[in-house]
Amino acid sequence: MIETADPRDARPKAWVLTDGKAGDVNPALGVVEALGCEVEFRRVAPRPPWVWFLPRGPIDPREAPERAGSPIAPPWPDLVVACGRRAIAYARVVKARAGARTFVLVLRDPRTVRHGADLLWVAAHDRRRGPDVLVTPTGPHRVSAARLAEARRSPPAWLDRLPVPRVAVLLGGGPGLEGLAPRLAALAPEAGSFLVTPSRRSDPAVLEAVRRAVAGRPSLVWDGSEPNPYFDFLAHADAIVVTGDSFNMVGEALATGRPVLVHQPTGLSRKLERFLAGLRDAGLIRPFEGRLEDYTYAPVDSTVTVAREVARRMAEADRGGDGVSESRPVRLTSGAADVTLPPSEKR
Numbered sequence: 084m085i086e087t088a089d090p091r092d093a094r095p096k097a098w099v100l101t102d103g104k105a106g107d108v109n110p111a112l113g114v115v116e117a118l119g120c121e122v123e124f125r126r127v128a129p130r131p132p133w134v135w136f137l138p139r140g141p142i143d144p145r146e147a148p149e150r151a152g153s154p155i156a157p158p159w160p161d162l163v164v165a166c167g168r169r170a171i172a173y174a175r176v177v178k179a180r181a182g183a184r185t186f187v188l189v190l191r192d193p194r195t196v197r198h199g200a201d202l203l204w205v206a207a208h209d210r211r212r213g214p215d216v217l218v219t220p221t222g223p224h225r226v227s228a229a230r231l232a233e234a235r236r237s238p239p240a241w242l243d244r245l246p247v248p249r250v251a252v253l254l255g256g257g258p259g260l261e262g263l264a265p266r267l268a269a270l271a272p273e274a275g276s277f278l279v280t281p282s283r284r285s286d287p288a289v290l291e292a293v294r295r296a297v298a299g300r301p302s303l304v305w306d307g308s309e310p311n312p313y314f315d316f317l318a319h320a321d322a323i324v325v326t327g328d329s330f331n332m333v334g335e336a337l338a339t340g341r342p343v344l345v346h347q348p349t350g351l352s353r354k355l356e357r358f359l360a361g362l363r364d365a366g367l368i369r370p371f372e373g374r375l376e377d378y379t380y381a382p383v384d385s386t387v388t389v390a391r392e393v394a395r396r397m398a399e400a401d402r403g404g405d406g407v408s409e410s411r412p413v414r415l416t417s418g419a420a421d422v423t424l425p426p427s428e429k430r
Contacts, residue, residue: 094121095161100154100170100177102127105283106331107167110190113225114164117390125154127173138171139195146173148180159185162393165200166190175199186397188389190223202396204389206330208357217392219385220361221334226317228384231339234318242319245301246275248375251320253336254293256284257328259348264292266346267324269373277302278316282329324371327351327359337367340382344371 097120101107108124115122129143146153155173159181165174171193178187178199189200192211203216204223212218252267254260267277277297281290294304305312317323323336327347336343345359345368362368367383369376 094119096121096123097162097164098123098125098155098160098177100125100127100163100165100174101167102169104167107170107190109225109331110223111164111166113223113227113386114188114190114389114393115162116225117223117227117386118162118394120162123160125173127154127169129169134169138168138193139197140172142172142176148176157181161185162397163187164190168194171195171198183400186393186400188393201400202393206358207361208354217389219388220365220367221337221383221385222330223386223389224331224335224338225386226314226335226338226384227386228338228382230314231318234314238319239312239315241303242315245278245303248273248275248321249319250274250277250375251316251323251336252277252279252293252297253316253323253325253329253332254279254281254285254290255326255329255332256282256286257326257348257351259350260286260289260326260328260346261292262348263289263324263326263346263371264296266371266373267293267296270324270375271297271300273375274300275321276300277304278312278320279304280311280313280316281305281307282332322375327355330355330358333359333362333368334383334385337362337380337383340380342376342378343368344376345369346371 095118097115097118099108099111099115099122101111103126112122127146129137129146133140133143148155148157155177163174163177163185165171165187171189174187174189175198177185187200188202188204189198190204192205192209201215203211205211205216205218206222207218207220277300279293279297279302317335317339320341322342322344323339324344324346325332325336327333327345328351333345347359347370359368367380
């Protein structure tokens, strides 16, 4: 985690600015947690026709900063982390109004030069480059080393019922996943147990096929009830099978240092194909072919890289005398903030 240099100072305040999709909230929240900020969720909901022209067009006037109930009403925070096409224009308005008071980080290529960001983060498979663009092989997320260590120190009661090797199965929701279940069935004799977690996008038919494929071994299949065992699954897995349609889940799996076996669906976008190819070439992932693979790599956590760069630039802005609060410098330390997600923003 990164926290204020003087523990007597109030924590920096940060907005997580998205339209509420979990795939956008979690990367932004991961950075905010790593910075040790006091987090506030700001959810935009532009109406037609304004939503049709985002990110380049204007924001919905109903959500302008001066309007009651606006998601970007002041007082301005120290940091805005914006993620998702609909949030970009709102981040641009915040920067125009707040100026140097607020540092704006935009996650992913905004597809416009009018983004308002002090810093852009993009993954290596994206084309965008520049002096204010930070590039990492995977994206930021909430699967920190501290959170994994805590989960391993305090194992859940159900873990004793699941023999090793434990195989976590992270199921996305794109098309072309029908071939996953037969490969899991082929793996079953080799696996001690399975930990299966679908996403909200997962096709119920694919999930049911996966459930049948692992039924011959001890298994735990998350049914959507709380609490979500996702962090426990990652912390206690000996190997991870993940579907290649999810950029976020592949990156989260790589934070564990465990073998990551990717089931590559048919019909992937060229961007996702470049992403997976880069990780394969780096020796970080291997294709899932119905068997376990034994290999090692250093855990990959791009969240720390992004947070460290944000902290450095915020500190430089403070020293530069351009009006930013001097109580905001940050430094790298350990730990993770406990944050309760709004119901619509849970994975």
